[in-house]
Amino acid sequence: MNTDKSIWVKDLTKKFGDFTAVDAISFEVGKGEIFGFLGANGAGKTTAMKMLIGISKPTSGAAMVAGYDVFHQADLVKQNIGYMSQKFALYDDLTIKENARFFGGIYGLTNTEIKSKTQQLITDLGIQEVVNQNVGSLPLGWKQKLAFSVALLHEPKIVFLDEPTGGVDPITRRQFWEMIYKQAHNGTTIFVTTHYMDEAEYCDRVSIMVDGRIDALDTPAQLKKQFDAESMNEVFLKLARK
Amino acid sequence: MKRFIGFVKKEIYHILRDRRSLFILFGMPIVQILLFGFAITNEINNVKIGILDKSNDEISRQLIQKIDASPYFQIDQYLYDSNEFETTFKKGKIKAILVFEAQTAKELITKGSVKIQVLTDATEPNTANTILNYIQAIIQNFQSEINLQQTIPLQIVVESKMLYNPELKSVYLFVPGVMTIILMLVSAMMTSISIAKEKEIGTMEILLVSPLNPSQVIVGKVFPYILLSIFNAIVILLLGFFVFGMPMNGNLVLLGLESVLFILSALSLGILISTISQTQQTAMMISLMGLLLPVILLSGYIFPISSMPQPLQIMSNIVPAKWYIIILKGIMLKASGIALLWKETLILVIMTLFFLALSVKNYKIRLE
Structure with a gap:
């Protein structure tokens, strides 16, 4: 077992009755790496990710996340990762500060920690004037950045982002990726699923899932070479049609 | 925590x-x-009731007067025989009948207690209940009034009977x-x-x-x-x-x-x-x-x-x-x-x- 990797997965499998949703996938993700987790709808991405974040028990195989075993140490895994869903889930009827307070609190941060981190977050995002507004009244792009910052509040070693850019405009997407880069540069591992193939190009390495298996895994440049393709989009289509 | x-x-x-x-x-x-x-409470206003007074003495007359004087009840009909109950209730106008057995006053004074029967039409259970409650309250009131002049307390017992829906209790x-x-x-x-x-x-x-x-x-x-x-x-x-x-x-x-x-x-x-x-x-x-x-x-x-x-x-x-x-x-x-x-x-x-x-x-x- 390689523990200096952020994520280490070996033959991870999930079956629902006769149906194999995730079929013995194996991969590793290094510290500070931006790892793109791609696949068509129904390919098993979400199921695989749920096993890694400790809310679904694998049927067989092994996986270490942030140095902890997902089978037996799910609680420690949860404490050391951050997660942001495609819904940018925050409480609409709470203010920015209250949201930060609540989510910081459930990760066991102390009051002073929460205060200083919330202040930091507000300065970083430049949202001083709306601090006391309910989150529901903010534009989607702001909610997205806020959800990301809240997921990072407890300084997780790894952040899992489930389609983090759905529904926002290209400029906001670009800005969001800048936040991701900055975070990765600080040593946080980023595990991201996406539908946008141009975003796949921003990742250090990319895996593509087809029918529960990982059919390709490499840097975007290598993948394009391997599949003789112009873009990641073409790589993806070639794999899907195989 | x-x-x-x-x-x-x-x-x-x-x-x-x-x-x-x-x-x-x-x-x-x-x-x-x-x-x-x-x-529920507003329904009890000028409810029409019937009376069968077999004793027609001091006590029964006083009590009837008291009930009639209350804003809740209005005596609509005097009956003369118990076989009239069925037809009276079926007409639906009268919701309750008070029955005084013969020699009510005498019994009360000699035995210290007497029974008065109250029959109610319980097809509307809530109304029936409320009517019974009010009648009971009036009789109780009457009882304590006459007891003011008595050394040994007298008791008027209300015997109630819910017709058509006898199980209803509360x-x-x-x-x-x-x-x-x-x-x-x-x-x-x-x-x-x-x-x-x-x-x-x-x-x-x-x-x-x-x-x-x-x-x-x-x-x-x-x-x-x-x-x-x-x-x-x-x-x-x-x-x-x-x-x-x-x-x-x-x-x-x-x-x-x-x-x-x-x-x-x-x-x-x-x-x-x-x-x-x-x-x-x-x-x-x-x-x-x-x-x-x-x-x-x-x-x-x-x-x-x-x-x-x-x-x-x-x-x-x-x-x-x-x-x-x-x-x-x-x-x-x-x-x-x-x-x-x-x-x-x-x-x-x-x-x-x-x-x-x-x-x-x-x-x-x-x-x-």
Whole structure:
């Protein structure tokens, strides 16, 4: 077992009755790496990710996340990762500060920690004037950045982002990726699923899932070479049609 | 513990910031109880009654006069024979008949006690109950008046007979009924909606990925509603007691404990509903159709269970509200203790455990 990797997965499998949703996938993700987790709808991405974040028990195989075993140490895994869903889930009827307070609190941060981190977050995002507004009244792009910052509040070693850019405009997407880069540069591992193939190009390495298996895994440049393709989009289509 | 407090705080913000839920939580109990309360009491005005006076003496004449003088009753007809009862009631105008047996005054003075019979038309059970209550009150009043001049107290016993619906026993159906509905509404509907809301907006996922374990999440969500339900129960009891004179004969501690038990059973139903609904709307529909309707129709609150067809009577047994209403009435009206109510209590306990086990199982399946 390689523990200096952020994520280490070996033959991870999930079956629902006769149906194999995730079929013995194996991969590793290094510290500070931006790892793109791609696949068509129904390919098993979400199921695989749920096993890694400790809310679904694998049927067989092994996986270490942030140095902890997902089978037996799910609680420690949860404490050391951050997660942001495609819904940018925050409480609409709470203010920015209250949201930060609540989510910081459930990760066991102390009051002073929460205060200083919330202040930091507000300065970083430049949202001083709306601090006391309910989150529901903010534009989607702001909610997205806020959800990301809240997921990072407890300084997780790894952040899992489930389609983090759905529904926002290209400029906001670009800005969001800048936040991701900055975070990765600080040593946080980023595990991201996406539908946008141009975003796949921003990742250090990319895996593509087809029918529960990982059919390709490499840097975007290598993948394009391997599949003789112009873009990641073409790589993806070639794999899907195989 | 700190996490738990944070959770409860957040939940209270949700409740206070949503005007609709705020109204359901605080406005509804008061509106309902006043509505039901006054709708029932207002019916008693100039109710027409009949008299069969076989003794026609001092006591019976005085009492008849007193009843006629009250604003609640109006003597419409004097009967001369007991075989007239049937036809009189069937006409539907007269709601009650007072029967004085021969030599009422003599019996009262020689034996110290006499019986007066009150027959009521119980096709409208609530009205019948109220009529009987008022007549009883007037007779009691009369009794204490004549006793002022007596050394040995005299007793006039009211012998009541509910015609057409003899099983109906309790007065003040509505306080226990409204209490049951409100507790069901707050505990089951509001919790199932609030949990379903977390699923809908996606925060449930975030909570499950957090170090909180699922049971902490559920307890944190449910806890504020337990407090609210208890608060509501107290408001209803106070209104019932002070505004409508609901008797409070039994042990208040027992009443409180039984109410907490019912709240828990309703909460477990709410959790169960939330495990099968993905959106707030679904949760609300299931709660309304699956919980509120049975509570209103099958709990014996509005429609007496004994007058239902057999299949419905059997079905009513699986409605927790039925047992809670029996318990409430037992404690409030008959001062029953746990010795008499252990069966109903046990049923509620078993139901609560069953619903809880089922929701835990459902919840796990969803997580797998």
